[in-house]
Amino acid sequence: MGETEYSEALKLGKKEYRARIAKGQFPYLPVLDEILSEADIQTEQNMGLVHVPLDFVVGTSTMGRTYSFAANFMPILDWETEFAVKWSNLSDAQMNEGIRDPIKAFEYMNRYYVLEGNKRVSVLKYFNAVSIPAIVTRKIPKLSDDYDVRLYYEYMKFNEITGLCSVEFTKLGNADKLLSLVGKEGRWDDETKEKFAKVMFDFSKVYNFRGGDRLDIKLGDAITVFMEVFGMDAMLEMSENDYxxxxxxxxxxxxxxxxxxxxxxVLDPKKVQTKKSLLNYLIPQTPKKLKVVFLYPREPKTSAWLYSHELGRMYLDETFSDKLETEYVAGVDENNVEQVLEDIIKSGADIVFCVGPQMMPNSLKVAVEHPEVYILNCSLNAPHPYIRTYYGRMYEAKFLAGMIAGAVTDNERVAYIADYPIYGMIANINAFALGVASVNPRAKVYLAWSKTKDYDRNKFLTENDLHYVSDQDIITPNDASRYFGLYKLQDGQALNLAMPIWNWGVFYEKLLQSVLAGSYKAEGQEQVKALNYWWGMSAGVIDLICSKHVPYGVKRLADHLKSDITKGEVVPFFGQIYDQKGELKNKGEHEMKPSDIMKMDWLVDNVVGSIPPMSEFVDNAKMVVELKGVEENKL
Structure with missing residues (x-):
């Protein structure tokens, strides 16, 4: 009996051997001793008895037995050898009672290299066994900036908490995200392991059947994506049809x-072309009005940011009164957004603008289940194809405001008061600082964060002798003051100089024109990637208004530069740019990539201040920072 099995295994081995030779590849088992040296290893760790997935057993520890096997662990030595007889005896043992003795192996980067028991691995792979018991010694590589090494360190943490070695990831952060989604504090107990095993089995069965195993991601990435949408509890209740x-x-x-x-x-809106067919003239059509709903975390009159969007909503009502109707719902947060979305969709909503990044996670499930409704979120850097995001390139206006501040400062000091260190905000700060430096290279920008626990505006301005301040962009209706935009503190009062403008009405108008013309839907069908609209002065979404208090010559320069930015002839992030550590972040005569601008987590060299860690923010700001904060502050 064993001879027959060996003969079949030998065929598989020789087939693999020939295929590898034909491709110019090494035909034998990889050898760990030749892959790395001891100098690459930080330390070794005894892992004890581990049930190792056989798919992860890929090679041998030393050169000794490698030439007995093809790269798929099938034998390549002829029958008339002692090796073949021993392999056959193991085959008989597996069929009669099963192989129970553990092998000995080294684990390196979650792949296993056999020290003792190569033939047992070969036999079990031939019989398509799932796993094998092994006494494992882990070789831990030295921590470095290498992507795979960083990924492996995340895996080791995941493995220590869960005890799982078969769940792998290709994206940094997904291991921690999956742990968070499962929601078990500390090491997983048996109940948590059983629940996760159930959802993993049910999910992977359908996912792989649908072709998921052909995508360029690991199963761990896929279940993280799925669980982020639907949640662990819902997955436990799903039937196969639901999956x-x-x-x-x-x-x-x-x-x-x-x-x-x-x-x-998407840096600029596409030109919308509307064409009427002959049928439109012969049979006049009166399509139903689109229903557009805005979701706000609180009443817009209590927030300058929300009020600017509310002005945009009212502008839509006036501009498209015959084509759409709008309404808003206030008091929407991460806890009730899913139910609010379901309710407004039932009432006929066609397009929903979620004006708050905290709404993103729980909006995703609704967006997946209702592709007929367009759901957008006002934020940046969201990787979800089902929810498009939008924001403005405010850094263009901030660059101009910085140039004005640098030109008029009387002591080479300027204040910048920011709120959240989220995507886009760091670009605003840096652009302002570059604007200051463009006309006053000795000037410094002093940075404060209004959402931190110890923020004291008057103390910050007084202690640093700051007379010119860049503050919140617009007035809060319920708390009107003159402390907005760029202003000069004069006799305890604010003398307004310039105000950056968010023209949300223009943005919403152009976006809805694309919906009405059909190009919005077509744009989504062309893309696998998530679409983030990041429009600026060229689209009319961002502007800067100067008051009469700006000196004439400075205003002329600002107007000239604004025209050049609008035409794309001048960009704020161009040429040599250094951060606070003196590291070159952008080379001379090069324009910085938009994606690098968006993801900035560093400050330019003329900024005095830092990006605070999460712990320093007030509680009601932490949710926003956690979701959309730049990497530097997530500590």
Missing amino acids: NKNVINTWKEFAAEGEKHKINL
């Missing part, structure tokens, strides 16, 4: 996860 439907609906999310760059930044 089928939900995996299909979530496919764009899986595909986007496999993209190296998951986000496509």
Whole structure:
């Protein structure tokens, strides 16, 4: 009996051997001793008895037995050898009672190299066994900036908490995200392991059947994406039909996860062309009005930011009164956004603008389940194809405001008061600082954060002798003051100089024109990546207004530069740019990539201040920072 099995295994081995030779590849088992040296290793760790997935057993520890096997662990020595007889005896043992004795192996980067028991691995692989018991010694590589090494260190933490070695990831951060989604504090107990095993089995069965195993992501990435949409509890209750439907609906999310760059930044609106067919003239059509709903975290009159969007909503009502109707819902947060979305969709909503990044996570499930409704979120750097995001390139206006501040400062000091260190905000700060430096290279920009626990505006301005201040962009209706935009403190009062403008009405108008013309839908069908609209002065979404208090010559320069920025002839992030550590962040005569501008987590060299860690922010700001904060502050 064993001879027959060996003969079949030998065929598989020789087939693999020939295929590898034909491709110019090494035909034998990889050898760990030749892959790394002891100098590459930080330390070794005894892992004890581990049930190792056989798919992860890929080679041998030393050269001794490597030439007995093809690269797929099948034998390549002829029958008339002692090796073949021993292999056959193990085959008989597996069929009669099963192989129980553990092998000995080294684990390196979550792949296993056999020290003792190569033939046992070969036999079990031949019989398509899933795992094998092994006494494992882990070789831990030295921590470095290498992506795979960083990924492996995240895996080791995941493995220590869960005890799982078969769940792998290709994206940094996904291991921690999955732990958070499962929601178990500390090491997983048996109940948590059983629940996760159930959802992993049910999900992977459908996911792989639908072709998920052909995507450029690991199963760990895929289940993280799926669980982020639907949640662990819902997955435990899903039937196979539910999984089928939900995996299909979530496919764009899986595909986007496999993209190296998951986000496509749309920097300008596409030109909308509307054509009428002959049928339109012969049969006049009166389509139903689109219903557009805005979701706000609180009443817009209590927030300058929300009020600017509310002005945009009212502008839509006036501009498209015959084509759409709008309304808003206030008091929407991460806890009730899913139910609010379901309610407004039932009442006929066609387009929803979620004006708050905290709404993003729980909006995703609704967006996946209702692709007929367009759901957008006002934020940057969101990698979800089912929810498009939008924001303005405010850094263009901040660059101009910085240039004005640098020209008029009387002591080479300027204040910048920011709120959240989220995507886009750091670009605003740096652009302002570069604007200051462009006309006054000795001037410094002093940075404060209004959402930190110890923020004291008067103390900050007084102690640093700051007379010119860049503050919040617009007035809060319920708390009107003159402390907005760029102003000079004079006799305890604010003398307004310039005000950056968010023209949300223009943005919403152009976006809805694309919806009405059909180009919005077509744009989404062309893309696997998530679409992030990041429009600026060229689209009319961002502007800067100067008051009469800006000196004439400075205003002329600002107007000239604004015209050049609008035409794309001048960009704020161009040429040599150094950070606070003296590190070159952008080379001379080069324009910085938009994606690098968006993801900035560093400050330019003339900024005095830092990006605070999460712990320093007030509680009601932490949710926003956690979701959309730049990497530097997530400590």
